[in-house]
Amino acid sequence: MTTIRRLVLDVMIPLNVPSSELALKLSKLTGVDGVDLLVTEVEHRIEKAKITMEGENINLDAVRTLLDKTGASLQGVDRITCGKRVVG
Amino acid sequence: MFAFIKQHAERLRYYDAVTGMNKILRRYFVMNSFDGALTIFGLLLGSFAAGVADPILIIKIGMGTAVAIGFSGLTGALLTERAERLREVKKMELALHRRLDNTDYKRAYDFASLITAAVDGLSPLLVALVLLSPFLLVPLPDAYYYAFGLALAFFFLLGAFLGEVSRESLIVTGIKFLGAGVLCMAVILVIENI
Numbered sequence: 260m261t262t263i264r265r266l267v268l269d270v271m272i273p274l275n276v277p278s279s280e281l282a283l284k285l286s287k288l289t290g291v292d293g294v295d296l297l298v299t300e301v302e303h304r305i306e307k308a309k310i311t312m313e314g315e316n317i318n319l320d321a322v323r324t325l326l327d328k329t330g331a332s333l334q335g336v337d338r339i340t341c342g343k344r345v346v347g
Numbered sequence: 348m349f350a351f352i353k354q355h356a357e358r359l360r361y362y363d364a365v366t367g368m369n370k371i372l373r374r375y376f377v378m379n380s381f382d383g384a385l386t387i388f389g390l391l392l393g394s395f396a397a398g399v400a401d402p403i404l405i406i407k408i409g410m411g412t413a414v415a416i417g418f419s420g421l422t423g424a425l426l427t428e429r430a431e432r433l434r435e436v437k438k439m440e441l442a443l444h445r446r447l448d449n450t451d452y453k454r455a456y457d458f459a460s461l462i463t464a465a466v467d468g469l470s471p472l473l474v475a476l477v478l479l480s481p482f483l484l485v486p487l488p489d490a491y492y493y494a495f496g497l498a499l500a501f502f503f504l505l506g507a508f509l510g511e512v513s514r515e516s517l518i519v520t521g522i523k524f525l526g527a528g529v530l531c532m533a534v535i536l537v538i539e540n541i
Contacts, residue, residue, distance in 0.1 A: 273439050273452060275365050304442040330365075330452025332443040 262290075262316040265340035271305045271332040278308060281329055288325065290316035309337070313345075358451075365452060366432070368459040373512060375467045379420045381505055381524070383471020386416055387478045388498040388528060389535055395491045396539035402482040402490060409482075413475030421468025428463045432456040474501065495532075502528035 272278055282296040291314040300307040312322070319336075326333050340346060363369045387409055394405055436456055440447050447453045478501070481493035506524025507517040 271443050273365075273443065275367070276452065277364050280361060280364065302442070304439055328451050330439075330443075330447055330450045332445045 261341050261343070263319060263339060263341050264313065264315070264317065264345050265338070266310075266312045266317055266319065266322065266336065267338035268310045268312075268322070268326075269334040269337050270308050270310055270326060271334060272308055273330050274301070274304055274306055276330055278306065281326075281331060282310070284325055284329065285310065285312060285322065288318065288321050290314045290318055307334075361451065362455040362458050365455040366459040368462065371428075371459070371463055372466050375420075375424065375463055376470050377505060377509060379416070379467050380470040380474045381502075382420075383413060383416050383474040384478060384498055384501050384505070385528065385531055386412055386471070387475045388495070389531060391478070391491065391494050391498070392532055392535045393539065395488075395495075396536060400487055402487055406479050406482050409475055409479045413472050413479075416475075417468045417472040420471060421464050424467035425460060425464035428460040432460050477501070499525060499528055 272281060278296055278298060282294045285291060285296075286294040291312055293313050295311040297309045297311075298306050299309055323333060390409055390412055391405070394408075399405060433456075436447055436453055439452070478494050478498055481490040481497065484490075485493055502524045503521040506521035509524070510517040510520030513520070
């Protein structure tokens with residue numbers, strides 16, 4: 260069975276939602292070992308961020324649901340790494 | 348039990364981070380409890396100057412007034428806060444290009460509106476209960492003096508609380524609020540004696 264081992268997401272986050280909180284919540288999801296959230300742009304009401312997640316078995320639906328619930332907006336999945344080992 | 352409390356504390360912290368409700372609650376608490384205290388203080392001064400000697404009558408009038416202030420605060424804050432916060436959410440929806448219904452983000456704003464209204468409504472009511480309590484416990488005319496003492500002490504404490512918020516001298520801000528109460532007392536007594 261193959262699993263998602265790395266995800267890079269392009270996300271918009273409301274400025275008043277602490278991005279640290281969002282990163283912590285994502286890191287607590289089952290199958291996630293680590294999260295890196297890099298703010299790439301700050302606008303009037305939102306900030307744009309690249310979120311990189313690594314783990315043994317990342318559940319994309321759970322990630323989507325959490326982002327949705329928090330009020331963030333998933334703009335796209337920039338990179339997805341699957342399989343028995345991480346390539347690249 | 349501990350996990351339950353921790354979970355709710357975390358949620359409240361998140362709601363506060365999103366909405367900044369802590370500051371607004373503090374402001375509403377001070378404004379409306381001062382409103383309530385000053386109104387009841389004025390009512391008691393008027394009753395004292397007019398020589399009202401029936402404690403039950405004073406309690407009834409005081410509670411009626413306090414409920415009216417509380418209700419005004421509750422409905423006013425609920426409607427205005429809800430409108431303001433809905434506007435914020437709509438602006439954010441435009442910025443994010445998505446709807447925010449059924450999200451923690453929207454729930455944070457709904458919660459902030461409700462809790463603000465509750466604080467705005469309940470604070471004058473609670474203050475009124477405290478200021479009117481001597482009329483249940485102490486015979487007249489001493490009850491008046493206890494109530495006046497409580498009111499003046501409350502003005503000072505409220506000012507000191509604001510001093511703590513603004514990191515100023517607690518004594519100075521306390522005296523400013525106390526001064527407002529004393530000024531109000533002087534004006535009422537002058538009017539009553541005309």
